[in-house]
Amino acid sequence: MPTVALYAGSFDPITNGHTDLIRRSLGFVDRLVVAVAVNVAKQPLFNTDERVAMIGQALADETRVEVKSFQGLLVNFARANGVRMIIRGLRAVSDFEYEYQMALMNRHLAPEMETVFMIPSLDTTHVSSSLVREIARYGGDVSSLVHPAVVAALKSKYTTDA
Numbered sequence: 001m002p003t004v005a006l007y008a009g010s011f012d013p014i015t016n017g018h019t020d021l022i023r024r025s026l027g028f029v030d031r032l033v034v035a036v037a038v039n040v041a042k043q044p045l046f047n048t049d050e051r052v053a054m055i056g057q058a059l060a061d062e063t064r065v066e067v068k069s070f071q072g073l074l075v076n077f078a079r080a081n082g083v084r085m086i087i088r089g090l091r092a093v094s095d096f097e098y099e100y101q102m103a104l105m106n107r108h109l110a111p112e113m114e115t116v117f118m119i120p121s122l123d124t125t126h127v128s129s130s131l132v133r134e135i136a137r138y139g140g141d142v143s144s145l146v147h148p149a150v151v152a153a154l155k156s157k158y159t160t161d162a
């Protein structure tokens with residue numbers, strides 16, 4: 001049986017931190033479903049299709065990655081896709097409490113679901129989507145933090161919306 005895992009988030013937009021984690025996870029899973037959350041409490045800059053498309057561009061070389069969007073509970077989406085492993089990244093100690101609670105709650109909802117925590121590369125631990133958006137909004141250089149397709153998308157978003 002191939003090992004399939006799920007990596008979910010809002011990916012608004014996908015950063016090099018996310019891709020680092022995705023590529024690392026492919027070291028021990030056969031296939032990874034990257035799941036873009038539609039209904040997050042956050043007001044996204046990019047719509048769902050845009051977020052899905054950027055992930056596809058950032059990971060165009062990874063044939064074992066499938067990008068999908070989902071609404072509702074993560075565990076329901078995982079079950080519908082036959083997935084029992086949820087990948088999460090722990091960038092810093094501050095991530096731990098929230099992640100711990102979410103992992104236990106997901107287990108409460110779906111006891112067969114296992115959350116696997118990974119440590120991203122040190123040079124991406126300070127990266128987050130909101131910081132990337134903020135830097136781009138004020139014309140800062142984000143080219144070392146995100147894929148070139150994301151740099152272009154941010155540029156056109158902020159130029160269009162200005």
Ligand code: COA
Nearest residue numbers: 008009010017018037073074089102105120127128129130
């Ligand atoms: N590298 C860089 N940035 C990272 C990262 C990494 N390895 N891991 C996380 N981040 C960033 C994200 O970009 C995000 O940045 P932002 O707050 O600036 O947007 C931040 O860290 C938080 O990430 P995350 O915890 O993954 O939140 P999220 O909003 O991206 O995704 C869901 C959260 C969608 C996975 C979660 O809300 C969910 O499962 N929702 C479905 C509903 C559900 O099932 N709820 C019950 C859960 S018990």
